[in-house]
Amino acid sequence: KAGVTQTPRYLIKTRGQQVTLSCSPISGHRSVSWYQQTPGQGLQFLFEYFSETQRNKGNFPGRFSGRQFSNSRSEMNVSTLELGDSALYLCASSTELNEKLFFGSGTQLSVL
Amino acid sequence: AQSVTQLGSHVSVSEGALVLLRCNYSSSVPPYLFWYVQYPNQGLQLLLKYTTGATLVKGINGFEAEFKKSETSFHLTKPSAHMSDAAEYFCAVSDDYKLSFGAGTTVTVRA
Numbered sequence: 001k002a003g004v005t006q007t008p009r010y011l012i013k014t015r016g017q018q019v020t021l022s023c024s025p026i027s028g029h030r031s032v033s034w035y036q037q038t039p040g041q042g043l044q045f046l047f048e049y050f051s052e053t054q055r056n057k058g059n060f061p062g063r064f065s066g067r068q069f070s071n072s073r074s075e076m077n078v079s080t081l082e083l084g085d086s087a088l089y090l091c092a093s094s095t096e097l098n099e100k101l102f103f104g105s106g107t108q109l110s111v112l
Numbered sequence: 113a114q115s116v117t118q119l120g121s122h123v124s125v126s127e128g129a130l131v132l133l134r135c136n137y138s139s140s141v142p143p144y145l146f147w148y149v150q151y152p153n154q155g156l157q158l159l160l161k162y163t164t165g166a167t168l169v170k171g172i173n174g175f176e177a178e179f180k181k182s183e184t185s186f187h188l189t190k191p192s193a194h195m196s197d198a199a200e201y202f203c204a205v206s207d208d209y210k211l212s213f214g215a216g217t218t219v220t221v222r223a
Contacts, residue, residue: 042215092155106155
């Protein structure tokens with residue numbers, strides 16, 4: 001069974017631009033969560049989707065948004081990028097909330 | 113909100129020595145607890161999970177963790193370190209709809 005796939009692996013953007021990250025969950029997993037990982041703040045929860053609905057959202061500004069498609073694939077978008085948005089963005093899938101999370105390798109975003 | 117605290121941001125062990133990583137949790141309800149490992153330039157991989165039942169949990173790669181309610185601890189151990197164990201380890205607690213992670217402990221293994 002294929003694991004969680006995140007694309008692209010690396011991204012370099014400049015301040016003010018927007019970016020879209022993609023995540024394909026493990027087949028059969030309907031819950032997709034996104035986390036931001038930085039050296040200073042560690043791992044922080046962004047949001048969680050289930051069956052195309054955002055069920056939960058972390059404490060991030062509205063510039064961070066996401067969606068989930070009918071095939072459970074998910075995208076997250078960050079608009080008006082700031083230097084502080086530089087981070088590793090991790091996607092994780094599971095069969096249901098509080099079940100084991102399976103993480104992708106992440107997208108490393110650098111904002112210049 | 114639930115939270116975890118990992119004691120020690122860096123641990124260095126000799127190959128073949130015991131690996132002990134400390135994690136204490138704060139939870140108002142019976143917690144679900146996890147240990148994850150992250151190798152360089154990779155995502156997180158689940159080592160083990162505690163929900164209910166047996167307090168000694170065995171995971172992958174020879175790791176195990178013991179849930180101690182009286183000490184609010186969930187320490188991770190491995191009897192004999194291998195070079196391939198060099199990585200960053202995260203303790204996490206299920207916090208309503210998400211996982212709350214500790215700050216992580218980086219393990220280096222000396223030959």
